[in-house]
Amino acid sequence: MRAYEDWVVEAENKGLKICDVVLQNQVDDLEQTEQALRERMAKNLKVMRESVNAGLSGKRRSVSGLVGGDAAKVEERRRTGTTLIGERMSGAIARALAVAEVNASMGKIVAAPTAGSCGVLPAVLLTVEEIMHPDEKELIGALFTAAGLGIIITERANVSGAEGGCQAEIGSAAAMAAAAAVELAGGSPRQTAHGAAIALKSMLGLVCDPVAGLVEVPCVKRNATGAMIALTAAEMALAGVKSAIPLDEVIDAMADIGRQMSCSLKETAQGGLAITPTGRKIRTDFL
């Protein structure tokens, strides 16, 4: 079982970024050149951009009709310049909702790490892009950093709602996005670990209780709040705020909480929001 800490130490010792360490590791594991891996990752970035744009148009409805059009509402308000939390942050919310709505309406997305949590990482990365103006190569690098952390999470815990609840899906996505954002904004390898740890700690215990078993309620909006947590955690880490509990231990805690979580709260739609009177009614009306 590997630790993210090992990669931090390796990056520090060699004067590299986390993305370089992850890339080297994957060149060995997949027996492909760095160039080939970068090109394949570039496709992911391209589809992420397309899914943001598709979702902001606001013309999509989900299969059940429960979800759609909210990204456009937030984007519309942002354009008027009267947002409560600033244009940048409302932009991140709109992007996260956009991608999650595209997913719910059978559009094309990149699972990151899952389809249900596909909005967090594109929203965070494209928001950091708007602020920091990194080049394409750096953005692709940040995707390797995010995915590298994802690998560690799957080895020590999991990224499945059925196994670990929503903390394992949106929580993992937020941690991955926080690490990527910190690196993209010029943070150190160790700061990526603190950012990811702070983000994941904020998501611990979150259950997976989808109404009617669909990837719609509350999943779509949780992509937006997950993106906010990732950006908040990244901001703290970049300022030098440290997580008292190291990242690997937070991941282990997430795995432990997932094991203790009742099955009714792990994607079975038998607890939480799914069995509220309104949740039940939606299920009956749709099915």
Added chain:
Amino acid sequence: MSKSNVFDLLGPIMVGPSSSHTAGAVRLGAMARKILGEEPLEGIITLHGSFAQTGKGHGTNLALIAGLLGLAPDDERIPEAPEIARERGFKVRFETADLGDVHPNTVKFDLLGREGRIQVVGSSIGGGTILIRQIDNFPVEIRGDYPTLVILHQDLPGVVAQVTLLLTTAQINIARMRVSREKKGAQALMVLETDQKIDEAVLGLTRRLPSIKQALAIEPLE
């Protein structure tokens, strides 16, 4: 479980909303099509468990048809799969049933093509990964991640050796292998997953071996 790579964590590129109920369903349909080995004309798709209960909202039905039509998990025509099936003259209908002690996301395909018919049972086991569990009456384990050779043969001494010798000669390495039979001396099924592609020449030679009734080479899913 094999070690994850960065593209397991960022990817697949897919049509939503669910990696298991949508992308996995497309892949199951695609594998069933490959196992049939021809364009399907008629199909009965039986949904079990979570596929039966929440399939509608995840577009599972659309995704299964799309896979049977040969569409990829990232094809944006997946929502229109029933119309495409109608245009191509593929008649398909759905049923639900309890398929017993199997994974919650399990489906049974009964497919008819011009050349023959086949029954395939498979499960979507998470993140878009699939496992084909049964072909006709034979239990199998096919993930679609390797080139696969499926051979229906007589259960006799030496048949397995003949096939593996042929693969040795063709410099094809076996990654996984499983043999099952109806009963001693009766029909048997051999499934070999290999590191190298199984070309037409090797397949042709396999078919000419004594005691071989049918042989099918399945290319891995993308």
